[in-house]
């Protein structure tokens with residue numbers, strides 16, 4: 001009998017929805033749907049998990065980036081450097097208030113942005129850097145912070161994929177003026193819809209963010225500044241509260257699965273593992289490798305009941321909707337090469353040893369048959 005290997009684990013995670021439905025019912029009974037008590041409790045637990053002074057719940061990871069940049073004073077015409085191979089949300093968030101996204105390539109042997117390329121992209125108009133902790137791995141943050149400090153640039157971390165990752169013992173999200181997280185259903189800490197969190201140690205930035213997410217209202221009858229409606233829903237906070245304390249254990253499960261994949265796949269010459277930094281705890285939001293004949297491999301795996309995905313097949317700078325940024329094919333050779341070879345395998349902590357073994361064996365058989 002062949003073992004089926006699914007990618008999404010939501011069915012297992014919420015197989016028993018009763019405790020979650022009870023939490024939703026409690027919100028309904030309290031009626032505090034906006035900025036209710038669960039939001040404040042969730043923010044406290046989230047801040048404790050990350051080790052930051054403040055956590056501010058907002059309505060998505062995208063808005064978290066947007067509002068963090070706004071709170072850092074970034075505005076129209078300011079150049080903001082970020083990764084050419086990120087998810088579109090990072091670039092959309094930068095552009096939304098009129099700032100100009102400036103893209104840089106990733107490292108040759110990891111997906112995260114190349115800090116040397118960041119330095120080369122700085123101009124007199126550069127105001128901020130948004131390092132993206134893609135897959136839950138981390139940019140060389142000490143080097144990046146040196147560059148930012150030297151040039152007087154704000155750093156807003158896009159740690160949307162990197163909850164509970166760390167480098168040199170310092171958590172993702174805590175390096176710059178603010179760190180941003182997504183609670184999207186496919187993230188490591190996932191709610192039942194959209195949600196996001198901004199963390200910061202800066203009291204003034206935190207106060208500004210609390211205003212920005214709620215129309216700039218200091219209280220019901222006073223508008224302190226022009227803001228937005230970007231509150232984390234109380235219902236989503238109540239769902240998140242039931243899972244926020246489980247994040248370290250679930251990340252440990254992913255790390256153990258990643259170690260097993262790494263060991264088994266290292267024997268397959270057509271698979272190249274990304275460089276693992278000894279100083280970095282990845283959260284393995286995604287488990288990605290570089291695979292020869294990737295597209296045929298993905299078809300083979302899917303045909304044999306093994307779900308594998310590609311994050312992402314076309315780098316953003318070559319997307320039609322971003323043509324106005326002025327980049328041409330070949331601008332970012334590492335991002336291009338990786339777009340042709342990256343493969344993501346299921347890595348979550350619900351993955352059984354049998355499922356993992358089935359995925360590994362299917363990859364091995366594909367290359368042996370070639």
Ligand SMILES: Cc1ncc(COP(=O)(O)O)c(C=O)c1O
Pocket residue numbers: 060061062063086087089090132134158160161181182183184194195196
């Ligand atoms: C790297 C990255 N940045 C930003 C986001 C945006 O998060 P959200 O979907 O919560 O808006 C995501 C996830 O979707 C992401 O993966």
